[in-house]
Amino acid sequence: MFDSIREVWALTRGSRTYYAAAIAAMVVASCFLYLAPLIPQAVIDGVLLGDSDALLVTVPLALLGGAEYVGAHLWVAALAAIGLTAVAGSATYLRGRWSAMASEAIVRALRDRIFDHLQRLPLRYFDRAQTGDLIQRCTSDVETIRVFLANHVVEIGRSLIMFAVPLPVMFALHPQMTWLSILGMPAIVLFSTVFFLKVRSAFEEADEAEGAMTTTIQENLTGIRVVRAFGRRDHEEERFAGRNSTHRALDYRLYRLMALYWSASDLMTFVQKAVVVGAGVYWVSMGELAVGAFFYFLTAVNMFMYPLRQMGRIVADLGKATVAAGRLREILDHPIESDPTDATQISEPAGALSFESVTFRHDPEGPPTLDDLSFEIPARSTVAFIGASGAGKTTLISLLLRLYEPDEGTIRLDGHDLATLDRESLRLQLAVVMQRPFLYSRSVEDNLLLGRRDAPREELLEATRIADVHTTIEGFDHGYDTTIGEGGVTLSGGQRQRVALARALLQRPPGGAEPPAVLVLDDALSAVDTSTEAAILEQLRQRRGRQTTLIIAHRLSTVALADRIYVLHQGRLVQQGDHDSLMQQPGPYAELWRSQSEPALAEAAPAGSREAS
């Protein structure tokens, strides 16, 4: 608990001055708020009744020009009371301003830090993490912390001060009365704290029920065609009815709990006030307490009861904030990819690749994904990798990009061990098109230019023409300026692959005139129909010899482009050679070719599933 409170406290570094200023403003505001009722009190006791010589009556009156003057000019007293409130109001404003400055600045820095850290985490982290959970942490958890920082840091200061400031005044007025006024406070604080800790589970259960209900709706609507096709309307409504009423019941329970909380804490507050009123009346009638002082007690009790009732909420929110901070800490403590300072910056390599006994496991206990793999790819040659899914083809590319590090063995680019290279300089030398390429939700053109911001227009058009996507793009409402994804067009799988291909063709290392040394097509045309694919392959064929080109494909038509073909099976290299020589020997390649010689009979392959961009 204390560790996590320290965690939250550590976040405030850099903004503590603002917080201090906000709390100071709060003190000023509180002082003036408590001073303001002194004026009517003094006027009532010292002017209208005219029979008090108490210090708290004579001093304010003296400041206002003496009892007689005030008696003749009551508006001066009224203005003074308003003036005190105005000062208190300005201080309250400053408190709000400064605490917002502090908390918003902290949260902005926190968001930036998480974003940056997230991008630099190794890929293995994302293999294990749930996207939904990560997003939750980056958004809701940050918001939980923000709420606490914005509202409660100063509020805690305020509660303490609200309590501390009027106390001396009250003791000066009437000590016994003061003791009676604060009698109920520990009870209220205790009650509200215990209550909020207890109901936390009720809140969580209600949240979960809501989540379950939402999931049911979401699933039903996503699968509405299946529901319709099987005529399962009643079944679905029944299922939903269960989730819906569970949610209602748990939500209603929350209302009843809150009703209990507010009415009970109100009652405690009221009883406390009644005690003050009763005692006040007693002492006034005994002549021991001035009427004005009695009024002051009433106001003061009203003022500090309310923040005290908030204590429970503050404690509960502090609990939530510490949990949230802990969850963010988990992300931020995970080491990011980092290169030693003396890592080699590689530029303009020729593009010769070699794998030397490379072994890699995705799961440390599982079977190796790549098993003692060795081969060499001469610079500027075109090679293909084939094999069933799970053979390790994509993993190979991931190792090349250093998204993962091999468990054993070495991969070299132009003789450099990849492990000694600066990651960024290495990645900039590779242009990769993935099977399910990711496009950012911004304009088509921006996406194309990601690998080379200053590409001349002709080269951009040349790339989209080779990738056979120019006409498609021109067909969009805003052409190259069309936004991809939310609020724009949804591209089919094939269209996305072709845009990604154009992006890769356009890519240049910074300051380089030549394309990256290595081009990788990782099943990059799988969703493109056969005739388009043929056209694209023909274009790529003409570019042969400019880059080392690695092609991964299921369709053998794609593979025929290669100078050399590697057949992978369960992480091992089982066959290699060119097409003709592989066809001559019995083995998996010839088998595969046979099973696929049954042609696909259509002009267009399926459009591919629609992914969110």
Add this chain to the structure above:
Amino acid sequence: MSVSFEEPDVPTPSHIDLALWRRIVSHAHPYRWACAGMAGMGLLVAGIDIALPLITAGLIDGAAAGTPLRQLARYGVAYLGLLVLLSAGIYAFIVFAGRISTGMAHDLRREGFARLQRLSMSFYDTNPVGWLVARLTSDCAKVSGLLPWLLLDMVWGSALLVGIAIAMLWLDASLALVVLLVVPPLVLVSFAFQRLILESSRQVRRTNAQITASFNESIAGVRTTKALAREAANLEEFQVRSTEMFQHSMRNALQSAIYLPLVMLLGSVGAGLALWRGGLAVSDGLSLGTLVAFMQYAALFSMPIQDMARQLTQMQAAQAAAERVQGLLETVPRIQDPEQPVVPQLSELQPIHSITFDAVHFSYKAEDPVLTGCSFSVRGGQTVALVGPTGGGKSTIVKLLARFYDVNGGSIQIDGIDLRDLSLDWLSDQLAIVLQDPHLFSGTLADNIRYGCLDATDEQIRDAARLVHADRFIARLPQGYDTEVGEGGGRLSTGQRQLVSLARAILADPRIFVMDEATSSVDTETEAAIQAGIDVLLRGRIAFVIAHRLSTIRSADQILVVRGGKIAEHGDHASLMQRGGYYARLVAANTPQQRSDPRPDRVGGSPGAA
């Protein structure tokens, strides 16, 4: 990863659409007693709020005048009694509010969900799932959460304002008029600021949604980011957004920071007026107790005004949500049962004899016709393969048959009865569809197969799985049939999902079977293996098959070439090959040419090179 996105933001309306709210309020009918109770509690609490300063005034005057304590005790008892009553009132109205809001949310969701089950597929083409989910969750919550508090604050607030005014007028009319001067500025300031704050918090939410999208993108695109070494550039762009968020949040916080002190100041002006004018009046016989009561009332004013202003602003803010919810409930399904739907009585084994498409015209969008006079008929037991270019209308034909949409012209008949005259439930009982990207529900594999026939036994489920060779991959899973498939079946590969959905369809035992690229992602070996199972399955049924592999198409009883919105060619494989039309050309173009391969039927060379 599901990101629920909100519908495009509409600006806050400047007026309150009473007709709309009346329709919304009609959903509160089952909770009318709770509403009445709520209003009653509003009056009660307002009454007590007004009475308390009066009692304090009586006590103070009594104490100052030296009234014996025994007499003052009456006031004390009344005071305590009112406080207990007030607590009870607070308890009651929160419980009532809970009853109304949770009940209404429940009812709106139930009705909305039921409505969604009945709306036609064209509705889903134009309304993304994310929007619809939001309507049933956050929109319903917004509307139903608003109403009870609106009711309470309106009753309590106006009663309190009127009550205070009456109490003050009764205590001292001229002093009351002076103090009441602060009401108009209070109202003005409250409304203006509530509105400002509402707008700026909307900005905050909008920016926040962008930030969420950025995080989502950074995670979904992490491979691409790394491959393109875009980390620094992405961070720069993110910082632009987080700075924007900072600015909007600050504006929102500053507005709130000004608002409260302003209201406080106006309250103190009221109290100041009471002190000044009241103090002067004391010499004319105004009691001190009355003066204190006035000052308390002056402070009490601001609360109901603030609350009512907030509720009315919230109501404006929620109006868009109310419109969306009410709009959904009032959407009429485009495809409904006719008044007297025909339910053909087929005995257990009796098949459907014919399906006829008669000059069918159809378009999703008016300017873009998909089918223009499409005619064909299928006899009982036949398997029909649909062939043709993407976008030619193959999938549309099966969607029309399933009545996901209605034809724009012509007709579709089953055993001579127009589809539109048949009962929708009956039709869906006859049909099973397996799609290329099949949807599974979260739950176990067994649950998903059972979806085809809810009362199937475990044995039947296993049989169905065996028939399509799904049992092989299921057997390899540690939990077998009890394996959770994840949301949308996400933990399975597409090929595995296709097998499960095939098994599901088999269990449904339909008379009409539709496979739209149903095995496209199943690997070649498995596909060959399940072909036998599928042949068993299709026996005695009418089947529509959309596929790319020639073997599947070749064995069909009838091949329909769908091109340009019409049936361009039909017949079996041999006759179509003979005819030398589109189909024959397609087969030729996709058959690899012979090369220097020793085995003449195993063809090398790439179609790409052709």
